[in-house]
Amino acid sequence: MSKDLVIVVVDFPTLDLFAGAGGLSQGMASAGLTVVGASEMDNDALETYKSSHLSRLPQSSLELFEGDVGRHSFRSLKGEIAVVAGGPPCQPYSLGGLRRGVADDRDGIPQFVRVVSEVMPEAFLMENVPGLARGTQLPVLKRAIEKFRELGFLVTWKILHAADFGVSQRRQRLFVVGTRKSNFKWPKPTHGADTSRAWVAAREVLDASRPIGDLNNAIITYAKSPDLRPSPWDGHLWNGGGRPINPDGLVPTLLASMGGNKTPWLDGGNIVPDYHAYLLAGGAPRRGIVAGARRLTYQEAAMVQGFSLDMSWCGGRSSIYRQIGNAVPVPLAKAVGSALVKAMARTEDSIKPRGLAVL
Ligand SMILES: C[S@@+](CC[C@H](N)C(=O)[O-])C[C@H]1O[C@@H](n2cnc3c(N)ncnc32)[C@H](O)[C@@H]1O
Known part of the structure; x- marks a missing residue:
């Protein structure tokens, strides 16, 4: 006699700060996180984000926090959000900039920490450039981690290579993950050394004689x-x-x-x-x-970043290239998002089941 299989459907409402065109959001969404809110100050990126979100998830509601994230309070979302995610801009710490750090208006990391402290999610996922973990910028990362720990999170960080997750690009990104319990495990590479698949060569994605797009x-x-x-x-x-x-x-x-x-x-x-x-x-x-x-072309650059070809990009040419170059490659975001979903699914006591399916 076959037994009914009971599946508890859990839902992880997610907030994406500094959402850009939505590379991180798209990857997290395909990992099973439900993006219910996004903040972004660049109008073109916001338009791109809105149109792609609406075409992909027409039924789902999305709360937009437009303009400077620093002007918004997120206190009303406390208890409603499972994951706060986002890639704060890093120019204030960039070696090429004035290095005014937290005194720089563009500094996004303190804003990310503030929103996490207001929302107090089950987990957070912050993305940045590897340079944040190097040299004189390291104290900035360490200070942020210290603050997350004071808020009660178990924090871990790692630099991941997008090519290890099937992206044909030399692109490394630093991820900081905080959870309530210590069961988060970094995703294992699917491509490259110690896997059964080689890195994806550029020729598998791009053809010099067949341009795609403008x-x-x-x-x-x-x-x-x-x-x-x-x-x-x-x-x-x-x-x-x-x-x-x-x-x-x-x-x-x-x-x-x-x-x-x-x-x-x-x-x-x-x-x-x-x-x-x-x-x-x-x-x-x-x-x-x-x-x-x-x-x-920008369409080819978007493809390399893992965006689908039917994305509708808003803004002028250089704005579109910027949105693409700013993005987290979708497959990399999906890999980290999936690891987070696995970790959160294991902490059933801390997640509110949103539905029940009996198959
Ligand atoms: C590195 S990009 C994020 C890319 C995005 N995570 C993705 O995967 O597509 C940083 C974004 O933060 C936005 N931004 C910078 N400062 C901001 C602020 N104070 N408030 C809201 N958005 C901001 C920028 O316009 C930019 O789109």
Whole structure:
């Protein structure tokens, strides 16, 4: 005689602070977290976020906290939110900036801590750049962790590589996770060393001869004084910050500043290895445009970040590239979100079941 299988359906209402275009939100949603609120101050990102959320989850309600997150109180959400997530901007700590830290208006980490303290969720997930754990920025991370611990969270942090989770990109991100119980386990890589699958090569995602989307017209030109490295794909043989993409390797990190000559490019003319060998052999630098080369379209950049092609991007071209470059790759967000869901599902006593299904 077969027994009824009872499944307790748990729901994890989630708030995404600094939501951007929604890479983190989309990954968390596909991991089973229900994004019910988002804060964002950039109008274009907000429009992108709204339209993608509405097209994906037309039935679900979403509370938007528009404008500066610092102007909103989140106290009314106490007891309603299981997870507070978000990727605060890191410019105040960036080596390239003025390094005014918490005195900088753009500093998002204290705001993230404040919202966690107001909402007191079951767990939180904060994402940032690996640089936050290095050198003079480390005390900022340590201070935030100390505050989370004072709020009663068990805190752990780790730098994860997006390529280990099936993203064909050199992109590392730092995640800080806080839970009420110590059962959070970091997701195991699905690709790369010690797994059965290799990193996804750029050629599996991109084709130089078949552009997808709106062509990017920023040209690629030979550098007057090339800087040679052992690999043809490194160094500066070309003008601009955008690197050539090795079809057998990973796409270089997609930056928020891409759009113009910082956009990585595809070597449609098969020029890169030959030109590198030619220079190594003492050849004189060439001048002019690199034949057959083209930069990634924003649709291709979005694809590399794990967004689906039907995303509707709002704003001008550079704003769209910025939203894409700012995002957490969707598969990476999904991996961390799934690990959090597993940890929370194990702490049944702390989660309110929202429904019951008998199969
Ligand atoms: C690193 S991006 C977040 C990317 C997002 N997590 C994703 O995966 O797509 C940081 C975002 O925070 C927003 N932001 C910066 N300062 C803010 C503030 N004070 N209030 C609200 N949003 C802010 C920026 O406009 C930007 O979209």
